[in-house]
Amino acid sequence: MTHKKSIIIIFLSTLLMLCCTAFFNYIIDPYNLYGTNFHSLKKGRIANKTRIMKALRVSDLKPTSIILGTSKAEVGYDPNHQYFTKPSYNLALVGSSIYENKLNFINALKQGNLQKVLLVVDMSMFTSPKQTAVGGLESYFDNPNIYKYLFSIGMLKDSILTIMGTTNQYRPYLINGQVEQNFHWKYILEQGGYLANIKNRLSIDPNQESMYITNYTYKNTGKKSFPDFEEIVRLSYENNIELDIVFGPSHIRQWEALDYYLSYEKWTEWKKDIVISVNNIAKQHKQNQFRIMDFSVYHPLTAERVPADKNTQMKYHWESSHYKNELGLIVLDILMGNSKYKDFGVELNLENIDEHIKNQASFRSKFIDTVQYKKNFKEYLFNNK
């Protein structure tokens, strides 16, 4: 064999393999990007490209209602609820900053149909170490080149796994953008049940410490996060969007973790900053303040007992941070004014925010013995703190 012949063989065979891979990926379409729908395969690997998948879905669907927020909103809110005008979509994204949510909001706005937005705010959105969880996110909203993924090893792997029907540890999504509920239960069982799961990771995790920064700055870019939130509010006023801002009903243990790594007071300050900010923008636009509802309150629904038995499920919570669809439905019912839980959730404004914070601080000691909690659950708190 000559070197010339070997070069030709190398080039042709590499080219052939690349073309076959692209064709295979296109047919299987593991992230639902091309709409090929081959054999109606269950797309269990979408979580690898959630951000672009959701951006494209919004462009196709042109929803009138969307949900924004982090994984808590992604898991906990059903866009099919009657609270939302249809078509509706859960556009919340795991680990997203308020900047990412702003970009998604603007993209949804550009589609021309948007009327209603449920923004489930989370302190981590404002203190996220990364302004965007993935690089090049901005390009997802302007005719993104979805065909470049055809030539990627990640897509090839996910195409194969899609055929094999595996969803191992990846979040399966419903067509409406919400995460499938039973995924979490499988994950919690793997972690040894609720208590073990909370103990292991999600309740008081020292590595969430970086999320507890109070200067509202993205660590990787040094840019401020509050202006992104304010832009969402401002654009909502300017485009006649009905915006509801919600502090989600995580389990009360979450606030003890936050207190341990930051301080309970800093967290309530953040809530107040949100109220002040929305109020200021409302005044600038000479309109009423958008509704702000606080469900991060002390209530039997947020203080559900954590079962010690590893096979027993909680009714409303997945762990301290994420809550179930059932609790999300209660929140949506309350927002519609159609719920038996009249005492759950407090509407906030500039007049009552200080009083509300004071009330909650007094409820705190009634619902949880914070000293004893930290003592008993010392092992939850990382010992080098």
Added chain:
Amino acid sequence: MLFNSYEFIFIFLPISFFVYFYLNKKRLTTASKGWLVFTSLFFYSWWNVLYLPLILISILFNYIITNTMIEYDESKKKYFSKKALLQIGLVFNIGLLVYFKYMDFFISNINSLIDTDMELLQLALPLAISFFTLQQIAFLVDSYEGLVKEKNFLDYTIFVTFFPQLIAGPIVHHKEMMPQFASAKNKVMNYKNITLGLFIFSIGLFKKVVIADTFAIWATTGFDVVTTLNFFEAWATSLSYTFQLYFDFSGYTDMAIGAALLFNIKLPINFNSPYKATSMIDFWQRWHMTLSSFITIYIYTPIVKSFNKLTLHKAMLATFITFFIAGLWHGASWMFIIFGSLHGLGLITNQYWKKTKIKMNRLLAWFITFNFVNITFVFFRAKEWDDAIKVLSAMIRVDNIYLPRPLEDKLFMLKDYGINFGKWMADITPDGGELLVYSFIASFVIIFLCKNSIEMLNNFKLNYPNILFITVILFFGILSLNRISEFLYFGF
């Protein structure tokens, strides 16, 4: 432009290659050299065209100085000395480097030392400045000593800018490059070199985009994202970076060697299985070899020569100073200074140990060397002192050991010794650590049991298994291009 990008592999490289040999075929040799300079400057400007004037000024200035030195004769003695020219050249090059790379570091240190509030310059670090400055300093010194006599501006510019080695080396000497560009034989397309070039380029691409970029995820998470690590996570973090750095930089060098081979140019080797080293002296003879060679000739030797009477202690002092400077060369940070100083101390210890003539078990020698390198790379990678301490302290904290939960049933008795079960790698990787463990095993096998890429290149035989090997790694390399990331040494 990155070697591991679509635009480089599918557009830039083929166009540069075909036009170069077309011009040579038409016997337009000056045009072909001009073409290489043009493509190299285009390659350089791809990131930011604002960098271009700087490299051009640097080339022009150094060319004028060296040319004046080469043409220096008795008639000019009354105006200036040759040594003065050398000093001007050195001040210019080092000044350029200090201004763009170290000024903010100095200012911020002065600010914190004497409590002043001088404003930082906040200049963007011009790409490859450390490399092209070093290469030109070497040329300057060689010209002063009469070792080179390059008068052709185009040839000099090719020597500095030849794109395969422009950004991150290997650092080349004029005498090993220019005869190759001048050789008539090298102006003809050589299919053997193309095959070899493809072979080594594909290996480099695979090392970078498949292996190094995989380790990069865990290293970045461990160093930059999580705030607390357990024992195994800390070791996984440091080893991930140690492997990432090797596969990244040696992968880059392989690609540089491969790209240059397409043009019939042989670049010097830069890595020779450094993690197989059994001493620090051995390590630096295998790691970033062209840098080692440069610092030996142009830093260590002049320091040693400056001593009146050389003793072992003085030679050790010279070693420490040399590695202190080498550490600083990598970047304007105390972390790099600590890295360089530790390596200086490691080499000194190694020298004194050699004097004792006590023979150490080879495996133990390797173990000590590898771990020393791994630990010092923590400083190399850490952005701040706290990041380094976070990783290093967790690496020695045996009261913070977690094992995988599936082992709990079999090893439950370890709980009595304070060993926990559960999140043993949870903060580094969400998949339970399986891929990480397999990657470590595979990398240990590649690094310690396989031939390195240069050995493979030297023993290359044209046969179907090798063609299949090239095709498969090229295929996986191209499929992994989507994970675009820069090479680590671009920042130095």
